[in-house]
Amino acid sequence: MRAMAKLPQEVGRPRGRPREFDLDEALDKAIRVFREQGYNATSIGDLTEAMGLASGSIYKAFKDKRTVFLAALDRYMLLRNEQIAAVARAARTARERLRAVLGFYVESAKGVEGRRGCMVVGSAIELAIADREVAARITAALSRNEALLADLIRQGQADRSIPGKIDPDETARVMICLTQGLRVVGRAGRAPADTSAAVDIAMKLLA
Structure with a gap:
């Protein structure tokens, strides 16, 4: 359900129902x-x-611009987490689910979406050094994504679609570097044109 923000009644306005706006729509x-x-x-x-x-x-x-930004960043991360979780549920084997998640990252880095950039990556570059609250949010977001990839690798080892010799945590960390780097080059319009080929290269980490 969308959150509705109620604005206090303006001075001089007749009494009645306060104005409302759709908070989620505004944050989007x-x-x-x-x-x-x-x-x-x-x-x-x-x-x-x-x-x-x-x-x-x-x-x-929202009080000020920074409050708007933090609320927008939280919503952005929520929506991205929901999208990634849906992609991760779509395939059958854990290896296929991992491949689908990597493909989602590549697609997100392409075209207009890629040039708009990732709010997490942009915030890490622009604000994380000077703003501890933003830095904590970025660290948590990257840790969640890394944990998801590591968990998919472990599931793949359990269903034997991924070799047991692979270190889930180290491999997931490298994959996070790849996926976030894709968002940077995507901002410059340099994301890989062939999603399958890019994913094939990333999946070689599981050989």
Whole structure:
């Protein structure tokens, strides 16, 4: 269910039901701005235009730009986690599920989606050094993704679709470096054109 943010009644307005806006929908629009422009280059004016809200409404609901950013980052990570989890459930063997997840990362780095960039990677580059709260969120996000890949490798070893000699944790860590690096080169329009070929190369880590 979508969250609804209620704005306090404006001074001088007649009594009645407070204005409402769809918080998730507003954050989705903010996500796009932050992905394309980054945090520092995004102004409250950019957010009001994208979110379709007056600046006063944003300040009442979120306090300041940083609060909007943190809420947008949390929603972005939630949505990405849901997408990745759905992809990871789609195939039969754990090896196939792992391949599907890697394919999702490659596809995400391509075309318009790739050029918009990943909010997690962008935040890590732009803000993580100076902002401990953002850094904690980025570390948690990368750790979750790494744990998912390691778990899929272990499942593959259990169903014998992945060799038992593979170290799940070390291999997952290398795969995270590959997938996040894809988002960086995707931002520059340099993501691999052939998803299958790129995934084939990544899967060689399981040989």
